[in-house]
Amino acid sequence: MAEAHPVGFQWVMEAKRRGAKVFHVDPRFTRTSAVADTYLPIRAGTDIALLGGVVRYILDNELDFREYVLAYTNAATIVSERFEDTEDGDGFFSGFDPETGSYVQDSWQYEGHESDSGSGHTAKERDSAAGLRHESHGAQVSGKTQRDETLQHPRCVYQILKRHFARYTPEMVERVCGIPREKFLELAQAWTENSGRERTGCLIYSVGWTQHSVGVQYIRTGAIIQLLLGNMGRPGGGVLALRGHASIQGSTDIPTLFNLLPGYLPMPHHADHRTFDEWVDSIRHPGQKGFWGNSRAYAASLLKAYWGEKATPENDFCYGYMPRMTGDHGTYQQVLNMIDGKIKGYFLLGQNPAVGSAHGRAQRLGMANLDWLVVRDLFMIESATFWKNGPEVATGEIVPEQCRTEVFFLPAASHVEKEGTFTQTQRLLQWREKALDPPNDARSELWFFYHLGLRLREKLADSDHPRDRALLDLAWDYPTHGQHAEPSAEAVLREINGYDVTTGRPLASFAEAKDDGSTAVGCWIYTGVYADGVNQAARRKSRHEQDWVAAEWGWAWPANRRTLYNRASADPQGRPWSERKRYVWWDSEAGEWTGHDVPDFEKTKPPSYRPPQGASGPEALAGDDAFVMQGDGKGWLYAPSGVLDGPLPTHYEPAESPMRNPLYGQQSNPMRKVYDHPVNSVNPSPPQEHSQVFPYVFTVSRLTEHHTAGGMSRMVRPLAELQPEMFVEVSPELAAEAGVAHLGWAHLISGRAVIEAKVLVTDRLTPLRVDGRVIHQLWLPYHFGFEGMVTGDSANDLFGITLDPNVLIQESKIGTCDVRPGRRPTGPALLDLVEEYRRRAGIVPGRRPPMVTTEVRHPAGPSDDGPRENPE
Amino acid sequence: MGLRTFIEGWPVYRQLTGTDPLGRGAAAQSGRSAGLTARTETADSMARSVCPYCAVGCGQRVFVKDGQVTQIEGDPDSPISRGRLCPKGSASKSLVTSPLRQTKVRYRRPFATEWEDLELDVAVDMIADRILAARAETWEDVDDEGRPLNRTLGISSLGGATLDNEENYLIKKLFTAMGALQIENQARI
């Protein structure tokens, strides 16, 4: 955090000054480790084993915050008797279908609800990254559950959790993660001691957790701990995602993602959402309790914002215009399709996949096989010049005279040359004022897309083709200003907020959204940002003039609420758990919820409220159902739906690992998304043969002085000067073993690429003793590329493409490689070297590692896995 | 310069007699630094902005003089950053004024070995034509069971996460109406 989110880290230091103990878990000793109380080096890719150890420690010693757990989590809920755990399935839960490599989730459901599994079959949901929808709310589940408040029932969640994590002992943590048991116990003890009525602990993660083939489950494990310890919805608690880009939270809320619409509404699927009603019912789940029940109004109001006057209740608000998903249309699938010649044109909007995405070579080969490419950026980035300067030009794989891609480079406006909102990592929208006009041809994306839309509509004005109706009927009329006719960002923000279509009055809250066509709302979770016709995101009341919650600085979604689920900061009766941790509480005299933050609860619903028989939607939430966006009002220790690869987290090895999974016969996440494509490959891991060809583990992360793919830092003099060169950090032990010298060169080889880097021999990396052997890890920054003031080979070139099944994020925090001294070969010799390694490792097209590696559960094995390897 | 002025100009004298006994402020100031003014004071305007790098969202104040950004510094009012910026945020002025910034449209013809110039308006028009052609070529009305698809899989997009919410909103709205489904973002990565 000190490296990648330095100014955010001041608050950690502030907490430390007040007595907080800071633990830092990382494969590499960083600036964060330097100021932490305890640094724990960990084998990359084993966090679930570590966190699972903490869960076991809590349960075994009964250190959970019992009152909180009973009232606010699903610990007492009873699960179907058909459920079988990974402990019995050698790494598989019940319901695995080897044909599709995915789960049928019926048996994971709560008792009595086996048939209404929200998910049915998860293969389709994997393709559409359906897990992402739950960023704003839980998955479908029936509100009526059977509970055992004594937590003794063998099938209650609490007992299932206990059995599931029973083998995650301190000894096992040591064996899997390489963390000595005393160190582990120090962490577990500090965490639990700092939680409860009087104290809260917070958990901070970043893409070190998400970029794994089992990434969502990392975060789930963290959430389980925080729920058990009563750290959710309370001040100083939480699971905090530190996101890496100025508005990456905004890019998910108002997504430019294939599977989502604004406010986490799903993009329609051709088979499941043929009609507006099918689509809406799949979102709101009639009869379910909680706030998601109003989603018909959000959906209708979005379409109203899109198609304006043309969208009416009679024509289902033009739902028929919506494009439909049929499967996986994600960025990695797209790149493979580019290589296969299926995609004509590609827009890159401030993004540099030639350096920033996994498998750089595949990215560049894909871009070299387009009809046209539009790059909008501040600088001439690698993704604009791959046809000229890319590494494939050197190897002869891309020949400029034979590369057909037509490239348009359009200069972009910088953040000071346009106005608009960023949503930072805590869901806070902050409006930026424009300081000056962009130079020359530089324009904002707002300008480009608005004028592109106008141009397209002009060209289609006489078209009577049905496919053009959606464009021609689009509500596409924004006021403009200035010499370049820049559209008004405030007008767009007002549409995002939503308004009454008759009076034009901006809505104050999403509760005002209607499903009758009388409101238009661009993104329902942002409703309120333009309440009273005032740009609330532009508020800048000084921190000196308001309290510590600072509710008048910017605007947070939803409803300017700074801490989600803050009803849980009070006990079931509505009283603060302690004076010290007072945040939101029930004022019985006034008959309302009040406190330092906007209460995350219906303002006047008393703690004693119990829903009438047959209630649904918000009415069905009891006065102590603190987790109001969950179908049962409870925080989920166990997820019966919504997480595709299991209701509980389970340690799997990364897709590329030098080790056999010490916990289960199943080596890696059986649901991970894999692509069989000639350009893609996975280095062998046990139980396959030849894993020793790539004996070392590498991981990547950021430097303070650079930003992601380097497009905004390698082009900037002070930053380029501070970190001028690509390098690799290796431990003294590995340096001796591999024969590489400090400040000399080394090259790294994977089944995809070979890259070179200067060697930094340092004890910031330490060999780990794991399961009776030594594992060497090395570390690389991933910022470098071949353009800019400082250049170097790209670490992302080493990675193949394997994705998490819930959200289709790639595993780019860990891979295996070999290290050799000296510079890499150039030209065709470079390809020969990769080929030699592939041959030695048995990597041949069409042969992929087995998805199922346990003989216990599936002796016959799946039919579609290609030749099976014998366990070593 | 008289003797008195000379002595009074002496830092030690000022330190002993003035209001700055520790010699860290007025006493230590040279004639040259006394004559300097901060760029922030002489700026024509100041815009309240936000750092474009990571998601901490540090407040920035952007100072402009004569149509140029002359300084970017941390916003002391921000409850998030309390006026601080890290090396990247502090380099924001160098980012927006970098000599490497490309401010003119560039065009590479198929099979060409060099860039050419192109008018912005022409570029937008050519891109619009190519979008319409790609749609026409790859349009899918319905699937094999006659269920609507309304889409093209011939167009892709990948956006960075330094886009404003308003920009993302228009991008999604326009692409969706175009039937272009394959819209992705750094948020996937």
Ligand code: SF4
């Ligand atoms: S100044 Fe640094 S910590 Fe603050 S937002 Fe910018 S990059 Fe992040």
